Amino acid sequence: MEKYPAPARPIVAAMLEAAxxxxxxAVAFQGAPGxxxxxxxxxxxxxxxxxxxxxxxxxxxxxxxxxxxxxxIPIENSLHxxxxxxxxxxxxxxxxxxxxxxxxxxxxxxxxxxxxxxxxAVSHPxxxxxxxxxxRARNITPVPYADTAGAAALVVEMxxxxxxxxxxxxxxxxYGLETLAEGLADSEDNVTRFVVLAREARAEQPEGKLMTxxxxxxKNIPAALYKAMGGFATNGVNMTKLESYQRGGSFAATxxxxxxxxxxxxxxxxxxxxxxxxxxKWVRMLGTYPQARPRG
Numbered sequence: 001m002e003k004y005p006a007p008a009r010p011i012v013a014a015m016l017e018a019a020x021x022x023x024x025x026a027v028a029f030q031g032a033p034g035x036x037x038x039x040x041x042x043x044x045x046x047x048x049x050x051x052x053x054x055x056x057x058x059x060x061x062x063x064x065x066x067x068x069x070x071x072x073i074p075i076e077n078s079l080h081x082x083x084x085x086x087x088x089x090x091x092x093x094x095x096x097x098x099x100x101x102x103x104x105x106x107x108x109x110x111x112x113x114x115x116x117x118x119x120x121a122v123s124h125p126x127x128x129x130x131x132x133x134x135x136r137a138r139n140i141t142p143v144p145y146a147d148t149a150g151a152a153a154l155v156v157e158m159x160x161x162x163x164x165x166x167x168x169x170x171x172x173x174x175y176g177l178e179t180l181a182e183g184l185a186d187s188e189d190n191v192t193r194f195v196v197l198a199r200e201a202r203a204e205q206p207e208g209k210l211m212t213x214x215x216x217x218x219k220n221i222p223a224a225l226y227k228a229m230g231g232f233a234t235n236g237v238n239m240t241k242l243e244s245y246q247r248g249g250s251f252a253a254t255x256x257x258x259x260x261x262x263x264x265x266x267x268x269x270x271x272x273x274x275x276x277x278x279x280x281k282w283v284r285m286l287g288t289y290p291q292a293r294p295r296g
Contacts, residue, residue, distance in 0.1 A: 008153035019051040026068040028059040034149030034171030044101035097287025099196035110177040113161025122151040123166035131184040209291040231275030235268040
């Protein structure tokens with residue numbers, strides 16, 4: 001609680017109290033009230049009780065410890081790429097992906113004084129990166145902070161007319177700031193993909209088009225990745241994401257984060273995964289869930 005700026009604490013306390021009364025309805029999200037993740041919870045899971053958490057680790061722990069039925073966590077953005085650390089946190093969490101949601105992102109500059117006097121803009125690094133050109137064109141210095149909406153609360157606490165927050169429009173109303181500019185993203189096509197994380201998979205396989213997410217590590221042999229991917233091509237399985245990353249500072253072992261269309265129960269997917277297992281050190285499934293947005 002004390003990690004949040006003072007103006008956010010009473011609001012956070014009220015939301016924590018409501019979630020504690022009905023933890024099964026609670027959905028953990030990273031950030032202060034008014035963050036994009038807060039908005040995503042309200043849109044993706046109507047009737048849920050949003051549970052603010054200061055960090056991604058806190059949101060994951062809230063689910064693991066039974067304080068929330070699930071968490072809604074951003075995993076990638078169309079402009080700025082992957083959300084930092086999520087490729088490590090997801091597999092280590094022990095939680096299962098049970099859904100996804102795509103949120104169009106809109107940012108406003110909000111503060112206490114006129115825009116002409118703004119010298120610094122405080123926000124989450126992802127938000128600052130998504131509005132980089134807009135800020136540079138106006139000679140406004142980006143200042144990283146843990147959360148977009150928390151930055152709005154921080155501006156109120158600082159009481160400095162030269163410092164503004166770059167945050168979702170919802171935050172201006174929550175914290176009583178003046179909206180100085182709107183539509184700041186460097187591209188109109190600014191969308192963040194969220195995943196729903198729960199302790200267990202759904203009891204029944206969901207209907208409709210499905211996505212499956214998994215990670216794997218290839219064997220340290222020539223053309224290992226090429227061979228590992230061959231089964232998906234020959235079995236007609238659409239791979240929508242393949243992203244490599246290094247773990248533990250080692251350059252010898254490359255792991256891959258992967259999304260495919262379909263379920264491991266599908267015959268074609270099953271054959272592709274069997275061939276993948278033959279060419280990899282290990283494969284870890286992170287979840288099968290309904291497709292929220294068509295790929296391709």
